[in-house]
Amino acid sequence: MDIKTIELKKTILEDNNKDADLLREQLNDAETFYVNVMSSPGSGKTTTLVSTIRLLQNPPGGEHPLRVGVMEADIDSDVDAHTIADETSAPSIQLHTGGMCHLDAEMSRQGLREIGYRDLDLVFLENVGNLVCPAEFDTGAHMKVVILSVPEGDDKPLKYPLMFKEADVVLVTKTDAIEAFDFDSGRFLRNLDGCNPDAPVFFLSGATGDGVAEWAAWLDQKVRERQK
Ligand SMILES: Nc1nc2c(ncn2[C@@H]2O[C@H](COP(=O)(O)OP(=O)(O)OP(=O)(O)O)[C@@H](O)[C@H]2O)c(=O)[nH]1
Ligand SMILES: [Mg+2]
Numbered sequence: 001m002d003i004k005t006i007e008l009k010k011t012i013l014e015d016n017n018k019d020a021d022l023l024r025e026q027l028n029d030a031e032t033f034y035v036n037v038m039s040s041p042g043s044g045k046t047t048t049l050v051s052t053i054r055l056l057q058n059p060p061g062g063e064h065p066l067r068v069g070v071m072e073a074d075i076d077s078d079v080d081a082h083t084i085a086d087e088t089s090a091p092s093i094q095l096h097t098g099g100m101c102h103l104d105a106e107m108s109r110q111g112l113r114e115i116g117y118r119d120l121d122l123v124f125l126e127n128v129g130n131l132v133c134p135a136e137f138d139t140g141a142h143m144k145v146v147i148l149s150v151p152e153g154d155d156k157p158l159k160y161p162l163m164f165k166e167a168d169v170v171l172v173t174k175t176d177a178i179e180a181f182d183f184d185s186g187r188f189l190r191n192l193d194g195c196n197p198d199a200p201v202f203f204l205s206g207a208t209g210d211g212v213a214e215w216a217a218w219l220d221q222k223v224r225e226r227q228k
Helices: 008-029 045-056 079-087 105-115 161-166 175-180 185-195 212-227
Strands: 033-038 068-074 092-096 122-126 143-149 169-173 201-203
Touching: 008 033, 008 105, 033 045, 033 212, 045 068, 045 079, 045 122, 045 169, 045 212, 068 079, 068 105, 079 092, 092 105, 105 122, 143 161, 161 185, 169 185, 185 201, 201 212
Parallel strands: 033 122, 033 143, 068 092, 068 122, 143 169, 169 201
Antiparallel strands: none
């Protein structure tokens, strides 16, 4: 007897990719820029978002402040959504993934509706802390930000190539701790070159604020460019 085999993963990914393209069109119509932030647990996603949002809400050049919102995705808890609400004036919502280690386009859409994306210039998604699963799922975002912290080591692009290949920009955080670790910035850039030679890289510290202004200015420009 012939047994029919269905490649579920392939179907799921193909359906999600189509849905993600549709979601991007909806966001384009509303002139809302959607950014997917990914990293391991504890690399500094929330900390970096707080310091970045503060700058985007008070642009140094006197432009109008960007209207920013944050969707915090986690398996459980609402700690990060509270941090954003307490430390910035950006609206934030918590998305519980029900045990899933990533977000897909439909989960994004539900969150974006809830946060009122039509009234925002920029929505950040802080994805579930994980360097594997979120890399495979298009959330409908316009930009994928991958964060690597210094204590994790400069070899991570070799071990998690898909995540670094998918990145539109890479942030290296916790640079204030570089003396305590054997992180070699040159070696990291060479490792990244092997899977993604085009991604811009920003080195920054949430503790001292070093490098945050350069990254925030770059992002601010990308958001405003799309609105022209
Ligand atoms: N020294 C130093 N500590 C940092 C920096 N960025 C974040 N931290 C600390 O690292 C820890 C984790 O930071 P979070 O911003 O919560 O990291 P996260 O990626 O959002 O973590 P999850 O949401 O749990 O995946 C916290 O204790 C932060 O204070 C940094 O640039 N330098
Ligand atoms: Mg966090």
